[in-house]
Each structure stands twice: as C-alpha cells, then as structure tokens.
Amino acid sequence: MKADAGITYLDAIREAQAHALRDDPRVFIYGQDVGAFGGAFKATKNLAQEFPGRVLDSPISEDAMMGLAVGTAIEGLRPIIEMQFADFSTVGFNQIVNQAATLFWRTNIPCPITVRLPFGGTSGSGPFHSQCIEAIYAHYPGLIVLTPATVEDAYSMLLEAIALDDPVIFCEHKFLYYHLKAEKLPSEALPIGKARIAREGRDLTIVTYSAMVHEALEAARELSSEGWEIEVVDLRSVKPLDTDTVVASVARTGKLLCVGEAWPWGGVTAEIVARVTGEGYGLLDAPPQRLNAKDTPVPYHPNLWAAHRPTARSVAAAARNLLRQ
C-alpha cells in the first residue's frame, strides 16, 4: 500500500481480498490470471504469493469458473470470482442466474459467492470492455448487486460481500480504479442496502451510483455557483435498493433526476422513478427525469464515448431543465 500517494479504489479492493483471505480460511480467489500475474488490473497482485494455494488461475471459461464457485460454495467454501471484464460474465450467465441465485431457495444450502465485475466505461475501451450490466443481475431474485462509488465503500462493501451468505455481484468501476484516492481504509461503514447522502441540497435530488456519483457531484458544484443546492444520493447498492432514503430526499427537494451509466431501456434509473412515483407521487413538484447513456453499444472513440455516457456537463444541463420546470 502506497501510504503517501494515497490508497486507490483498486488498492482497496486488493486490501479487502487480502483481509478476507487472512481472516477466513474458507475464502479463495479464482479467475483468469489472478495468480502469479496478479489479475488483469492487478487487483490480486502478490496475493498468490502471500496465500499459497488459495489464489488460483482458472481456464478461460466464465461458465466453468462459476460452476466451480457454486460447487465449492455447496462444500462450504467462500469463493471470490474475478471476471476480467463484466462484459464477459454473460458467458457464465447460466451458472450465475440459474444456479448460484437459486441455490439457497431450492436446497436451503447457502451460496456465499462473490463475483467481482470490473465494469463501466473508460476512454477507448469500446463495446466489449465498458458495459454496465448491473440491472440485468439485479433483475434476478437471489442476487445482491453492489456498486461502490468510493475507495472506502470499495473496501468495506467487498468485505461485507465476502461475509454474506448470498451470491453477490460486486460491480467495481474501472474508471475509478486509479482516479480515486483515500488517506486510509475505513474501520466502519454503512451497512449494505443503505444509500448515502453524498451531498446535501434542497432544490433537486440526483440519485445515482458508482462512477456517476462523481459526475453528479461535479454538476452539483457547478450548479451551486448558480445558486442551486443539489442533493446527491449515492445508492451504493442497487439491490437491495434503499427506497426510503431516496423518497426522503425527494420529500426535501420535490424534484428527482436519476443518473446512470447503463443504457436507458429499463434499468436502475427506471426502477427508482417507478418507486418514487409509486410511493412518493405527492412529493413530486416536477416530472421525474432520467439521464442514461445513449441507447447504442459503447463507442471506442474517446470523443464519441464522452458523448455517449452522462458527464457532469450533461447532468448539470438535465438538472437545469428540471429546475426550470
């Protein structure tokens, strides 16, 4: 850990795994090149040396990785599966949604698997290495889907994910891997399923998660110079979804903008709008709005990519539109 340079989001993920391996002999890591190579993003760097026989390279088959995870979970182990990119987890989709998600409900045997999905866009990554598929997993009962936005949450939520007896889809945003830094790792955290007020406001609520929290916060700073106080809610966990915190925030502001890096059809932002209009219709002083990526595959070109995903600028523009209603 580079103490003076600060702890990155990626460091936090590595530290959480080291912590779990140290504390619980049932924990092991399985994934492509996670062993000697230390993982595609170095999230398991040196862990194979530190914990011999517990950080294992898998074949290039997400299907096989997940099948092994389910089998070892049945036998009482607690596997951490690293997908190289969230995009490729769809190759193991059947094992995740049909086997892991339903195991406990079919057999009463817990399924404590943590699937780490490096997800989300970075410049030039294109259609196969940028996708946000949290909503697809959130659709399935039996899965917990986490989307930490900060170094602290990356650490504490991964620890909690590993400790949970349910299969967890841990969506770690690649854009945040090196950008975010913290001084130290947290000793306590909000529980999973509880959203965080990332910034307090009174004029409008932006509900978002993962990397978009930072775009929303920057938009809020910009709008603050125009006299608007924007409240930013970081969901942290998209399933379970903390409707209470969201509705309470809309009660304070009267206006809702949901921002997500995923595509616009359905998804987390739509789910929030549905819940707020259903449970808090009388709180809305304007039609709730959503801002998502464009409904096309993620483009390679950096300029196209910047136009494809929501940014602080487009979030601020959407917020201004809503504030003027």
Add this chain to the structure above:
Amino acid sequence: MPQLGESIAEANIVAFLVKPGDNVVADQNLIEIETNKATMTVTSPCSGKIEKFSAQLNESYAVGAVLGQIEATKEEAARLGLDVASSKISDTDRVSKPDGNGSHTRVQPTVRGLPVPANAAGASYLSPRLKARMTELGLSAADLSGVAGSGAAGRVTVEDFEKFIAQLEKQKTSDASSMRVAVADAMRRSWTRPIAHVGMPVCLDPLFAFRKIARPKPGPALCALRALAVALAENRKPAGRLVGSKIVHPSAIDIGFAVEAEDGVLVPVIRDADKKLLKDLITPYNELVELARERKLPVNATGGSIATVTNFGTFGLEWATPIPLPEQTLVLGMGAARHEPRWDSSKGQFVPVMEANLTLSFDHRVLDGGAAGRLLQRVSELMSKPDQL
C-alpha cells in the same frame, strides 16, 4: 392562417406567391408571412385552383382567419373530410362503385393532436406535490389566483406556494364560518361552467295592483318564482343539466329561493311549485323564509331544486349577475323596483310605470341566449297577470 407555433397568435402578409386562377398542389407555398419571430410560408392544404385571396398585403391576420379560397375537386375535398354536405351522395356512390378509389373510404381522425399536451405545463398545471400540499391545507385552485408562478410558463411551483403561505401567515387571518366555506365551495364548483346572463325589465304595476286586493299579499320574488315554475312546467328543457353528452331532465318543478342568513345564503325549496297557485304558496313561502333566517330549515326543505330565484332588489340593487347553484342550470334574479318613464303610444306621452329588472343566469352549455331570452320573456309575461298565477 395556420397554427404557426406556440404563443404566435397572428401574422402579417408579406407576399402572395401565387395568384387567383393558378393551379396549386398540396403543400405548395402560397403566401409569405411574417410573425414577430420569423418569416414563414402558408402552404396549400390541398390540390386545386386558387379562387381568390381575401387577405390583404401588409395586413395582420389571426391564426384561424380565412386568407383565401381554393377550388378543390370532389375527390380532394373528400380526402380532406370537407364534403359534409354531399357526404350522403358520396356514400351511395361508394356503394354502387365498390371498386372505386380506396382513398375515399380512409377514416379521418376527428381529433388532431392531443387534447391535453402530454407534457402539461403552464399556469394551469398543478404538480402532484402542489396538489398534495393544497389538499393538506384544504385549498383549491381558486385560492392560487393571486400567486404569480415562477415555474415554466408561469406555473405555480411548490416553492412559490410555500412563500405564498408564509406570506399569509404574517397577515391577520380569521377562520371563515362553515357557512362561508360551504358557499365558497358551491360557487367555485359552479364557476367551472360557462355562465352567461340575460336581463330585461318587467312591469310590476299589475302585481302592485293585485297586492292591493290579495290577502295574503304575494311578494315580487314569490310571484317571479311561481311564474318561473309555470314557464318551466310548459317547457322543462331549459332547466335540464348537461352531464357528459346527456341532458338530464328535471323530474319535478321544485324551485329554490335565496335567503340571506348570517355570513351566507340559504336556499329553501318549494316543491312542485307548478302545481300550486300563487295564493297557496304565500304561507309556506313565508314560513320557509322565517325558518331559513333562524337556520332551522328541515332537511327536506333544501336541496334537489332545479332552479333558484334570488331577489337582490332587497339590497337596493337594480342589476346583478348571480351564479346558479352548481347542480342547477338557472338562477332567476330580481332587481329593486323603481318608477320609470315608459312611452304610451295611445296617449302619445311617457307614463310612469313600476319596473324591476329580471335577470337570468344560465349554464351556456345547456341553453343559448335565445332560449334564455324566451324563458325570461315568458316569466315576464306571466308576472303581468298575477291574478292568474
């Protein structure tokens, strides 16, 4: 003049791009126009021959104004759904020639555009939150009339509303009586309809003459009430209520009359006023007035009436435009009596007569000025023969 865009009401004619006699095709540019925002063109709604332009150069015309006429073929008119007069004939044509052009039979939508914009905005738009807050405080849309909205197109935002409420709290307020609140609610509901008014003077000399001999004496308001009952018994239609696309006819000629009570108005009802003579109505009428003033009206003495009479003349008023009760279509008003000169052609001079204004306020959805005028004429006529009422 076509609809040129939101908030554009009229446009100026800059140039005619074709002249009468020219053949034009649908969507061809015909007239260049200028609004305060941009220069645009009016295009041809159909193919045909320009018959004439009625619009003048450099004149301004409102949206919807006729700018000229195009002579279109029957087929073209049918396509546009404009052949109303000949529609029956073209129906037979179609039957006899089933292999005719299919475009004739294409169903045209009767409503174009959404009746309400899907993204409702503007001064009349109340957000769910505003509605919820107003419900919580027991307010209605009418209470916001004094609030200038800061939202899109002047809508009152919940913030405007909270400021308004905070402002009210700084001023002295007192609770409105339940009677006041009830009247306010009734008037507000009634006012959602297009209420129109007609009026005319009625000569009261015959009534005053009749009062000299009649025991007990009928008052002008009761005389008007009885006359209205007789007139409505002859033709109940004007007292019908419009609900959706149906006229609901009155089942009995029960007429109410307004009695001022403390901080409000009560409306006792005379049941089957068409079936009793004026002289038989006087005692029950006087009893009801007393009971109303004491606010002791029995339940069956109010409600269910089909029209109301209000004698605003008792306040010295000659004219008023009363509002009918929300569940009624008509309210007959009576002004203060006063001497007026009236031309007597047999004497060749003005003679003094006792006159009062009769007014009729009505729901314009149910009847028009003509029908309202005829009803008022009939009431006036009946009042001129009080001994026969």
